[in-house]
C-alpha cells in the first residue's frame with residue numbers, strides 16, 4: 001500500500017519528466033539547422049521534391065501539431081520509423097534515394113531494442129569491474145583515514161582520473177589485443193568483445209566509487225555506534241562488515257544510480273572507439289544523419305531508464321536505511 | 327545490602343594504583359578501590375574530574391591519546407591491564423558499559439531487536455538465535471518498554487530518548503554481566519524518566535545480581551542510587567562513604583562545598599518566592615488561549631497528522647516577575663517560546679506584550695517590538711558566529727536597529743561586557759575560546775544591549791554545572807535590580823526554577839496544566855503532574871511527595887491525534903471517568919494559583935473562559 005503510493009507518485013513525476021524531455025528534444029531538433037529530408041533524398045534531388053516529401057511526412061506542419069501527432073503514437077508504444085535506416089540494417093544513403101524503399105524503413109523501437117541489450121551488457125560489466133576495483137580500495141582507505149591506505153586510494157583515483165578514456169582505450173587495445181592478442185577489441189562478435197571497453201569504462205568510474213566510499217566509510221567509522229560496538233563486545237569484522245559497510249552504502253548507491261544511468265544512456269566515446277554496436281554508436285549515427293525519430297526515441301527511452309533507475313535506487317536506499325522517508 | 331555470603335568473601339573488581347594519562351598529562355592518579363559483587367557504587371565529581379576516563383579504563387576502552395600509565399585492574403583476580411586479550415573477551419560479556427548518550431549508540435539501519443540478538447550472540451555464540459530473541463523481548467519487558475514484542479522490530483530512531491536508554495540497559499544486561507558500568511545514564515533524560523531508570527536499575531541489581539558502578543554528576547542522584555559513594559576530584563579518589571554518612575560528615579573540602587551549595591526545594595535556602603510583585607497592575611506579557619499545531623507526514627500513513635505542540639496556554643507575567651515555564655522534553659516549551667517572541671504565528675489565541683498583540687502585529691511592528699523583548703537561547707555552542715569578534719557580535723543588534731554612531735556602539739558594547747562580567751580584553755577575541763559559562767554571559771550581553779524590558783531564557787543554564795549556574799543566577803539578579811528586567815525562564819530544572827522564579831507555569835503536552843506562585847507550587851501543587859515532577863526531582867531532602875504515590879509510569883503520549891479528555895489521563899494515578907471524556911480548563915484556586923484538574927473544587931466562575939474552548943482542530 002505504502003510502496004504502491006510511492007510508486008504511483010514517482011512514476012507520475014517520471015512521466016512528466018519524460019514528457020518535458022521529449023518536448024525539449026523535439027523542439028530543439030526542429031530548430032537547429034540541417035534538413036533531414038535533404039539528407040534523405042540526397043544533394044542532387046530538386047528542391048520541389050524535397051518540399052513535397054517534407055510536406056508528405058508532416059515536417060512542414062507547426063511544431064506543436066507535429067509534437068502532438070508524435071506523442072499520440074508514442075503513447076501507443078510506437079516510436080515511429082527511422083528516416084534513414086532500412087529495416088535490413090545499414091543506413092540508406094542519400095544517393096540511393098528511391099521512393100519505393102520508404103515503406104521498409106526500420107522501426108525506431110526495433111533499432112533501440114537491438115542495441116540496448118548490448119549497451120546493458122557493457123554497462124553491467126563496466127559496473128562490476130568498477131566495483132571490483134573501487135570497493136576494496138575505497139573501504140580500505142576509509143578504514144584508515146589519513147594513513148597509507150587512504151593515501152593509496154587517493155593516488156589510485158587521481159591516476160585513474162588523469163587517464164583520458166580515448167587514450168586509455170587505444171593503449172589497451174594496442175597492448176591487450178594487438179600485442180598480446182589476449183582480447184578482441186573492435187566490433188562485436190561475442191561476449192569477449194565487451195571486456196576491453198568495459199575495462200576502460202571501469203577505470204573511468206572507479207575513482208568516483210573510491211572517493212565516495214573513503215569519505216562515507218571514514219564518516220561512519222567515526223560515529224559513536226561504531227565506537228560503542230567495541231565495548232558492547234562485537235568483533236572488528238562484525239563492526240566493519242555488518243555495520244560500517246551497510247551504513248556507508250547509501251551514498252554509494254546514489255552514485256551507482258547516476259553512473260549506471262549515464263552508462264545506459266550510451267557511452268558515446270567508448271562505443272565509437274571500439275566500434276561497439278550499442279546505443280551510443282546508434283546515437284552518434286542518428287545525430288550525424290539527422291534521423292529525428294531515432295534521436296527522439298533514444299531520448300525518450302534514456303529518460304525513462306533514468307527515471308526507473310532513480311526509483312529503484314530510492315527504494316533500495318530506504319530498504320538499507322529506513323530513516324530515509326520517501 | 328546486597329552482599330550475599332559467597333560474594334562477601336571475594337571482591338569482584340579491585341583497582342590498585344591506577345593511573346591514566348592523555349599523552350603526558352595525567353588524568354587519573356593512583357586510583358584504588360574495591361567493588362563487591364552485587365553492590366552499587368556511585369562515582370561523583372565535577373565535570374572534567376575524570377569520571378568518564380575511569381569508566382572507559384575499567385571497560386578497557388581507552389583510545390589514543392589516553393593510556394594506562396600504571397597500576398592494575400583486577401577483575402575476579404585477573405589483571406586486565408596486563409592481559410588485554412582477556413580484557414577484550416570480557417567486554418560486553420562480563421563487563422558491560424552503558425553511556426550517557428543513547429541517541430547514537432546503536433546502528434540506525436538495523437532494528438533494536440536484531441542488534442540485541444547480534445550482541446548477545448557475539449559474546450555468547452552458544453546461545454541459539456530463537457533463545458536470544460526470547461531473552462531480548464523478556465528483558466525489554468523487564469525495563470518497561472511498552473509492547474516489547476512489537477518494539478523489538480522497530481528501529482532506533484523510532485524510540486524516544488528514555489526508551490533508547492532502557493534498550494541500552496537491556497543491551498548491557500542481556501549477557502548477564504557481573505559488572506555494569508553506567509556512565510551518566512540519567513543525564514540526558516527528563517526527571518520523571520530518569521527517576522524511572524534509577525528505580526529500574528535498583529530492581530535489576532536485585533533481580534540479576536549485577537554489580538553496578540554508577541557514575542553521575544549530581545550528588546542527589548548518586549546518593550539515591552547507591553550503597554556507597556566515591557568522590558573523584560581532579561583525577562583522584564578523595565573519599566568514599568555510604569550516602570548517609572557522606573551527606574552528614576563529608577570528609578573532603580570539595581564534597582563539603584558541593585553539599586553546601588546544593589540548591590534545595592523545600593528546606594528554605596534561596597528561593598524566588600520572596601519578591602513582592604503587584605499583580606493588580608497591567609501584565610507586561612499576557613497569554614490567552616494560545617495554540618499552535620504543526621503538520622507532519624507520518625510514516626506509512628495517508629495524509630498529514632497534526633502535532634498539537636501548544637494548546638490552551640494561559641498565563642500573565644507581571645513587571646519585575648521571574649516567570650518560570652517547566653515541563654519535560656517535547657511538552658512544547660520551545661514552541662511556546664517561538665510564539666511568545668513572534669518568530670511564529672499561533673493558530674489561535676493571543677500574546678499581549680504591554681497591551682499590544684504580538685501574534686497579530688505586522689512584521690515591521692514586530693521588529694520594533696522585538697527590541698523590548700529579547701531571547702537568550704539554549705545552546706551555548708550553536709548560536710554564536712565563530713568568525714566574528716565578540717565586540718562585533720555585541721554591536722550587531724545595534725547596527726541592525728541603527729542605533730548610535732560607531733564609537734557610541736563600541737562604548738555601549740564595552741559597558742555591557744563589563745556588566746555581565748566579561749573582561750574588556752575579550753573585545754577583539756573570537757568566541758571560540760570561551761568557556762560555556764562565558765558564552766552564556768555573552769549571549770545575555772547580546773540580548774540586553776538593546777535595553778529590553780523582558781528577557782526570555784530558553785534553557786539558558788541547563789548546559790552549565792552547579793557552580794557556574796549559581797554565578798549566572800546572581801548576575802541575573804543584579805541585572806534585574808539595575809535595569810528592572812522581567813524574566814521568563816523556560817527550563818526543565820525544577821531546582822533552578824525554585825531558586826529564582828516568583829511564578830511558575832507547568833506544561834504538559836502543550837498545555838499549561840498549572841500556573842502558581844513559587845511557594846504554592848512546591849508546597850501545595852494543584853495538579854497530579856506537578857506532584858509527579860516534584861516526586862522525581864533529584865534532591866537530598868526528605869520528599870514531600872513520595873515517588874511511590876506520584877511517579878508516572880511510561881512516557882507522555884504522542885502529541886499527534888490526542889484523545890479527548892485530560893491529556894494527562896493516560897498516566898494520572900488519580901484519573902477517573904470524567905477525565906477521559908472532558909478536558910479540564912485552568913481554574914482559579916485562590917491567591918493567583920490556577921490548575922487544570924477536576925480534583926480541584928469547582929470555583930464559582932472559571933477564571934479564564936477562553937481556556938475552555940478547544941482551539942480549532
Ligand SMILES: Nc1ncnc2c1ncn2[C@@H]1O[C@H](COP(=O)(O)OP(=O)(O)OP(=O)(O)O)[C@@H](O)[C@H]1O
Nearest residue numbers: 348353372373374375376377378379380391392543
Ligand atoms: N580523549 C581524550 N584526550 C585527551 N584528554 C581527554 C580525553 N578524554 C578526556 N580527556 C580529559 O580528561 C579529563 C577528564 O575527562 P572526563 O571526560 O573523564 O570528565 P568527566 O568527569 O567524565 O566529566 P563530565 O562530568 O563532564 O562527563 C578532562 O580534563 C578531559 O579534558
Ligand code: SF4
Nearest residue numbers: 892895898905923924
Ligand atoms: S483531570 Fe483527571 S486525569 Fe487530569 S490530572 Fe486531574 S485527575 Fe488526573
Ligand SMILES: [Mg+2]
Nearest residue numbers: 377378379510
Ligand atoms: Mg563524563
